[in-house]
Amino acid sequence: MIHFTKDRVRWELVPDFQPVLDRLLADTGTVIKESPTKLITRHDFTGKPIYLKRYRNGSRALKYYFHETEARHEWNLAQQAIQRGLPVVRYLAVGERWSAFGCQESLIITEGFEGIRLDQFAGKTGDACQTALAKLVRQMHETGVYQSDLHHNILVQPEPLTLCRIDVDRGEMKNGPLTEEERIETLAYINVFVPLLDKFFAVYQASTEFRAAVMKRSRVRRRKLIERRAARCVARNLWFDRRSFGGMSWWVRREFLDDRLKRLLENPAVAVPGFVVRSYSTGHAACRAYRHAFHLELLEIPTPRPIAVSRYLITAEIPGATNRSMDVEIARRAGRLLAQLHANGFRHPQWQPGDLVADVTGIVYLVGLAGLEYQKVVTPEAAAADRERWASQFSNVTDRAAFDDAYANASSGK
Numbered sequence: 001m002i003h004f005t006k007d008r009v010r011w012e013l014v015p016d017f018q019p020v021l022d023r024l025l026a027d028t029g030t031v032i033k034e035s036p037t038k039l040i041t042r043h044d045f046t047g048k049p050i051y052l053k054r055y056r057n058g059s060r061a062l063k064y065y066f067h068e069t070e071a072r073h074e075w076n077l078a079q080q081a082i083q084r085g086l087p088v089v090r091y092l093a094v095g096e097r098w099s100a101f102g103c104q105e106s107l108i109i110t111e112g113f114e115g116i117r118l119d120q121f122a123g124k125t126g127d128a129c130q131t132a133l134a135k136l137v138r139q140m141h142e143t144g145v146y147q148s149d150l151h152h153n154i155l156v157q158p159e160p161l162t163l164c165r166i167d168v169d170r171g172e173m174k175n176g177p178l179t180e181e182e183r184i185e186t187l188a189y190i191n192v193f194v195p196l197l198d199k200f201f202a203v204y205q206a207s208t209e210f211r212a213a214v215m216k217r218s219r220v221r222r223r224k225l226i227e228r229r230a231a232r233c234v235a236r237n238l239w240f241d242r243r244s245f246g247g248m249s250w251w252v253r254r255e256f257l258d259d260r261l262k263r264l265l266e267n268p269a270v271a272v273p274g275f276v277v278r279s280y281s282t283g284h285a286a287c288r289a290y291r292h293a294f295h296l297e298l299l300e301i302p303t304p305r306p307i308a309v310s311r312y313l314i315t316a317e318i319p320g321a322t323n324r325s326m327d328v329e330i331a332r333r334a335g336r337l338l339a340q341l342h343a344n345g346f347r348h349p350q351w352q353p354g355d356l357v358a359d360v361t362g363i364v365y366l367v368g369l370a371g372l373e374y375q376k377v378v379t380p381e382a383a384a385a386d387r388e389r390w391a392s393q394f395s396n397v398t399d400r401a402a403f404d405d406a407y408a409n410a411s412s413g414k
Contacts, residue, residue, distance in 0.1 A: 009107070012075070013093030017109070020046060021093065024109065033237045042112070049112030050092070054105060061102030069096055071106035074169035081168055084143040087136070088165045089113045113164045115155030119193040127199045129156065132163050134203035137190070141183050144174035148185055151193040180210070188217035192225055223344060227376070230295035233306070234287065248310040251290070256307045261314075268312045276304060278313045280370075286313045289369040292346075299344050301337070302365040318367075320360030323353075330356065331399040333364040335406030338390055342383050343411070345376040349386055353393050 003012050013021065029041035029052065039054045055070045068076070075094040082088060090111040097105040123129050137150070147153075153167040178186070187196060191214060201211050233240050234251050243252050245265035252265070264272040268279075280286035290309035297305055304315035334356060341348060348355075348371055355368025366372075375382070387407060394400040 007097075008099065009095045009097045009105075011093060011095045013109075014091075017092040020050075021109075024050060024052060031236070035235075049114070051110050051112060053108045053110075055107070056105055057103055061099070061104050064096075064103035064106075069103050069106035070169065071108040072096065074108055074167075077168045077171050077173065080173050081145060081165070081171070084145065086140060086143070086145065086165065087163060088168055110166070113155050113157075113166065115157045115162070115164060117152055118154040118156055118163070119151050121156045121158075123158065123161075124156075124194050125197060128161050130197055130199040131203050132161055133190075133194070134200045136163050136165075137186070138204050141178045141186070144176055144178065145171055146174055146178055146182055146186065147171040148189055150186060151190050184210070184213050184217055187214045188221050189225070191215065191218040192222040226295070226298045227345075230291060230298055233291055233294040250308045250310045251287070252308040253306070256316075261307065264314065265308060268314070274317050275307065276315050276317050278315070280311060280313060283309075283311045285370070286311055289313050289372070292369050292372045292374060295374065296346075296366070299340070301340050301344070302363055303369070304365060304367060318357060318359050318365055321357040321365070321367075323357055328399055328402045330358075330364065331394050331403040332406040334390060335403040335408075336410040337364065337366060338386060339407045339410035341372075342378045342386070345374055345378060347373045347375055347378055347382055347386055349373070349382075349389055351386075351390055351393075 001012050002015050002018055003010075005011070011021070023045065024043055027043050027045065029043040031039070032042050032051070033040040037056050037058070039056065041052050041054075043050045043052065053071070053074075057064065057069075071094050075091060078088055078091045091108070092111055093107075093109040095107040095109075096103050097107075118124060118129075118133070121129065133154070136154070140147070147168070147170055149170055153165055155164050155166060156162070157164070190196060196214070206214075233253075236242055239254055241252055241254055241257070243250050243257075243265070245262065246267055248265075250265055252261075260272055260274070264270060264275055264277070268277045278286075278289075280289065286309050290306045290313050293303050293306035293313075293315065296303040304318055306313065306315050308314040330353075337356075338348070338351075348366075348368075350368075350371030352368065355366060356364050357367050358364050378386075387404075391400050391403050394403055
């Protein structure tokens, strides 16, 4: 390692990265994530992507006279992970900007790994990926590496199938193998985003009782994690951004931001195929519907995918969407839908039949989001009131009975 100080920053870095450092620091890069305390940028001028993470300490600067900085902590964890034989991205440099008032900023630089996030990898449920994941996680557990938020920080290269860890800063190094409780907690988190199947547990060498404990804990964690993730749709990060179009400020999903969407954002009155625009009385009301729609999407409850919001809410168009007439099948699907909403902390006391549409395959979507409420826990009294409101929309006795039966079965897990 090379150690030196430049522009009040104390650097430690691998020798072959020294010629690149100045150019990297002068390059603005692409913002991946930004908050008042952290900025992550990507830089593409060396043939391989490089990521620079800046921790802005501000009023916390003095505490680093007594505590390790975030960048130094991650650097040290990465070195220990490498010593334990675990695959991690290449760590290139760590720096700390000091003054008389403490560490003003700490920086860490890593080389990118051109892979796909584990939870987005199409082959994540295949035997090969499940085997590789089980071997990696078991190696971590046996060597005492605890990280409770694994999934998005594991990247996959398909050919040959290779797994690599990034963002090790939330990890913890223990002196011996993890306890059963720690193993369950880790696997429960992964299972929320990447289904752990028979092949995984066989390679991991898990008992039937251990697997059941993982699945039980995973159900509890899933709901809390999705609630927290849903809030990220109104923050600048890897998936969402704040942009100005047509004199309005929009929250936009990066994956949809092409020329067609930009044209619509400039003038929401223009019809653009593939998108649906709804106007709300206030930006607050539109944003609430946008957040609820993203929350439902994460819960896999059918609703139009939210794409952008200001005073207008833009969603993806549902192929062949039609308002189905009230019949037994719609009643059943409405019953199951309401049970799903209640199980995940949502109410919809203002529901009307027009709030449901079906696509060309017959899947029923909830499109009326204005009256949707997230209460975390729906009381039995509130659930009964919702159920009566929804059931009252079915005038046919047979349809109403189908609604009630579907709600009861879905609520009991049948």
